[in-house]
Amino acid sequence: MRALLLTALLTSLAVSGCSKPTARDMLETYTERVGNALEQEVETDFDLALSQRPAYPPRRERLLEIPDIREGLIDVLDFRHCDLLYRIAERNTSLAKLAPGSQRLIYELEMLPALRECHDKLANSDDEDLQELDARLKTIIDSKQQSLPRLAWNAIYNSEEMEQQFALGAPPLPQSEQGTTPAPTEALQHFADIASLSQRQNWQTPAFTQNLEKDFEQLYRSSFGAEWLTSLALLTHTLEQTAAAIDRRLERRPICFKQQPNNQARIIRNVFQQFYAGQFQPYLSAVERAGRTWREQQLTITQQLPLPPAAAEFFTAVFDAERPDALWHRYIKARDQHTQNWQRLLRQCGMMPGSQS
Template sequence: MRLHSLSLTLVCLLLSACTSDEATSLVERYASRTANAIEIDFDLALRPNSALYTQLPPRRERLAEVPEIRQGLLDLLDLRACDLMQLVSERNTSLGRVAGPSQRLIYELKILPRLQQCVVQLETDPERAELRGELLDFVQIKQSGFAALVFNATYNTDEMEQHFSFGAAPLQPNQIGYLTPLLEPFQRLLTVAELSKQESWPTPEFTDDLESSFEALYRADFGARWISSMALLTQTLEQTSAAIERRLEGRPICFNKRQNAKSKILWNVFMKFYVGELQPYIAQVEREGRQWSQLHMQILDSLETETVNKVYPLISTQKDSIIWGRYIRARDRHTAAWQNQLDQCGLRPGAANKS
């Protein structure tokens, strides 16, 4: 009987370990210890991400407008001299007609440079001046819509949308390098986005491997987990700041900045649970989050489309942005609250005597 009970206990422990959320446990422990140290009764009231942030608009509202080209126009042009018939025929297959955004992007990366080369090639053939003019018009239309096509292929797909979803578990403490697998895919997308500012360019060497970059985005969930981490930290910092500020409004822990037993407890909590546990997690989320946001901003800054404004507020690191802005305000308020509380007892990080 005792063996059966022990087995059940072990199973429960294993299950709880598998489903534990170390990040949430960390902030709850920090808030609880701080509440005890400042003698203010409060519990973290963590709300879902949707209560803090505005989600991405629906895909139909984010779609960038790609200039329409008369159906079959390319088929009417005699491109045999430029050896483009095979590439054009690929688009006309049943598979080509139902290709997803990533496949369409890959096709454009291949066809546009070839068309530009064809325009140059026809310059020396007076008999094909009319063909060259028609082809040049076609290329210019394609180029004018390339930025919109890149934006749609990048931000209006399942692969990227899931990184802006709400409800994922937060990043866990010491889970370093979670963003690393996405660095190369983002660098490729940035290279493609920057092409939209150039008049002519060669097909990137990685074009045939671009599908693997979208697959890497699909298999990862860094963005969604980072959003949850920011929501977790923002609420923790806001609510803990409010509790410390309430304490500062009441009877001081230290009279005339003279340290006592309560100030020693306060200092120990600050060093062990804030400096020792919460700050490293804050640094981790900030460091990878800034890298994540910078990657997006570089891509969006390269794409001159109005719809970038539908995404930008969620990744911008500016103080007025949706996620970073509220977090920065909470972080700065929290720092000031702790500084004021410690100063009340003559305590500041770096001071020689804390006893």
């Protein structure tokens, strides 16, 4: 029995010993090492920092009302002039009415150019009935074009797939790029193209329309956005609290006199080289670099679409570069302050990179 217990204990220790530290572990170690070197506690509460991250609004607060435009405004049989009967009949089936927003978006991206083509075909007709049909057709085209931005918003940002990108509770991006979930760059680019179309006239159906469901699938399978936002929240907290600790330590009394390093200064330099330059800074740079494109793509899409109030507040609270309490603004400010405080600390002891000390 003792042999079995010993074997189980050794196995447990081996498994725990082989587990790789997470990015959060690295950040916690970094703040502890800095605090020990400074003899000034870096006060952190990573769980609190994560709990304060803005939450994506519930679906009912993200949904935009769209006028129900029925092709019944024109007798369906009239569409025989433009070979659109099958497409309209397919759209009006009971199954189609239950289709997800992505399917309705695909339908509109194909239908609007077809309706405009029909309008152009009828525009020069001398037949009074066709002229009347063309006038009613123009009304439908205008209504559909006006509704397209709202429809695109609902299809993209009120979808389960997009919710994945803003989910709370995701782990941070790993330190190694090998374990990083790829960002859904291609899908977001297609959504940006659709958002742009909604602001223009006389566009053609995008070539990627029939494969749009694959873009939603790519979005669903990617946890990049949620992991990046977790990383950003943890990094921001680390930067703010470490910079504040350095400030408090420098306010107490100088660490070095006449820029001459002492034993504590050499400990600080070792922490800087091993934990700041060796681990923290590379991770920070990788996270910022990886997330910039994702953030910019999200902004490109949302700035061209109508946003419900709750969604507008969410995106401002996360992405805004000017709002003081926005996550992105706080990160940039904390990053710069953290760098400046380290420079002050190293300069006081004549240990800035490139110095002779």
